[in-house]
Amino acid sequence: MSRVAAKPSSPLRAWWLKWRFHINILLLLVPLGFMPKYFADAALFRGDAGIGERVAGDIQVGPWSLTLAEFRNEGPRPDPAGPMKAFNAALCATCAEQVKATYLRIGKPRSLRAAGVIFFGTPYRMGAIVPVPERTPIDAELWVTMEGWDGTMHQGSIPLSQASPATIAWLNKQGVKP
């Protein structure tokens, strides 16, 4: 014998019984809504639109130079190792063979050993993920260190405000005294 629920016991239950299947529509809207971002990200990873979302400029590093870009035009992302900011770079066309390794650091490095994070990739497109402590001063400089095959070291810098305005905005929002 079928037992039919006579009247919904509360307005909330009535609402739930009426609309629950529409959760499906909501769930289907999710991938549709994210599709533009998916394709934009795919193009970003492939490098179809350049080496990054925002090119910061060229930095002279001794006899060599590189073009620096923000991977994404945003502030640092949270990470278990602290807030991290991703930069991409392309070495100058003539210096690809001459540069052994390239490093990136906020603040002038004390030594080659502590030159910061190392770039991974190829001279045409390489990336590095720099930790950005919350107490970084907003007038900080981003230092690029390049190591030659004979062990020589050259350095150059760019103000962080020029390298990543989004990071400066993020730092201002953090409000931590350096």
Next chain:
Amino acid sequence: MIFKRLTAGCVLLLSTGFSQLALAHNPMCECKEIPGEQIQCKGGFSDGSGAPGVTLDVIGYDETILVPGKLGEDSTLTFKKPTAEFYVLFDAGPGHVVEIDQADIQAQ
């Protein structure tokens, strides 16, 4: 077709069309002052792995190595606080370092 293997550089993600999975091995290190004028440092990587055997040097501001060291099996190292100004360097290789200035080492 195999799943793309991700190397320890994590930055491979930036060049392939793959999602940014949390498989990065970003180095991490924390130091704190413990009773007895000692400092205890613990190192590791952002995916939760430890860093046993990784070099941890205590370096003076003049770049002399005051206390050369290696993290133990438990990824920690305890040493006596130097009198000179210093910073701690967790060194898992070029580009995989963490610097901790003495000013950032708080008492527990």
Next chain:
Amino acid sequence: MSKKSRSKLWFLVHSWLALPIWFFVLIVCVTGTLAVVSQEIVWLANPDIRASKPSDDAQPLSFDQVIAAIKRDEPQVIVRSIIRPDESHFALMVGLSYPDGRSVDAYANPYTGALQGISPAFDFQQFTRALHGWWLVPFTNGYSWGWYLVSLLGLPLLASLVTGLVVYKRFWKGFLRPTLRIRHGARIFWGDFHRLSGIWSIWFIAVISITGTWFLIQAILGDNQISISSEPIVPVIAREKVPLSAPGVPAPMIALDDAIKIATQRIPGLEATFAFLPLNAYSHLQIGGRGWYPLMFQTAQLNPYSGEIAVSHLLSDRTALEFVTESMRPLHTGDFGGLWIKLIWAFFGLVLSMMVLSGLLIWTKRTALATLNAFKREAKTQRQPVPTPALRAETSETH
């Protein structure tokens, strides 16, 4: 509780495990089925990805020979990786870096080394994987919430399997006496179809739901930085192990084929079906392939200047737990035994999708129909007219 009402309860639970979100579950199943054979679909649509033999006795080139052929065609390009797919009808997948900053995957003929084409901007394989695996929700901080959403479905799927077998009395008889009544109306047909496909899919549903739930556990572990990996982490080569050389002259690296020979000689059982070239001067060369256990890969990381093996991660290095956890993903995707395994997975994926669909059809025909009948009886026995809410049809919860 009486036996009858206990049975009703199991049935209720079984019916309600998927219903409110059944369309979502259906799309997840369909996209999963597509993803299993997505590479094959690309092979059918895009001739660039095929490994056409130039002649009957053509031999596959070694990795160095392939790289040399690519550099002949495009001297400026840098090869970052070479992957030889499990099935020999696929071309080699090479990761290339172009001077204009593009970093793309390209297809190279395994017999001639010729570049047949670059993977299209719309990568169908990646797309179906992203749609099925994490509902296209981007990763911003750890695993995406879409990943959690989809992997959570593993639990109701497993519960569906268990409750389904409980309510299907003596289900094993269905193996010996398969019933599929086509001439008794849709409701009977779909019921029979659901039960018949269900018992034959028991193994598959168990595999998919358990491995799907593993993805949930994987995300929880990852987002809480809990690592169960026994693989030692050597992110870069120590500075003193990388040679210095004259200015402007990169230190010479050993040839890739030589590196493969060193690795396979020193590590018995190591196959080399993929190679990731060093990503900077301090980076290792990674070589890997499958071993005796088809579901997992073995890798070795070498110093590209000296050939020294810095790290190896073989089957013998894995813990028992890692054997279990690392088998989860290939068991879910069917991507471990070549084309035939993929086809089996795709077939049962289709069956599972049809089960979700048939489950809903049974529900609408059985429950809704019963509800309608109940209303008719109620209306007949009523003396006074009773206002009947228009949305009553969806409220019935029992059969």
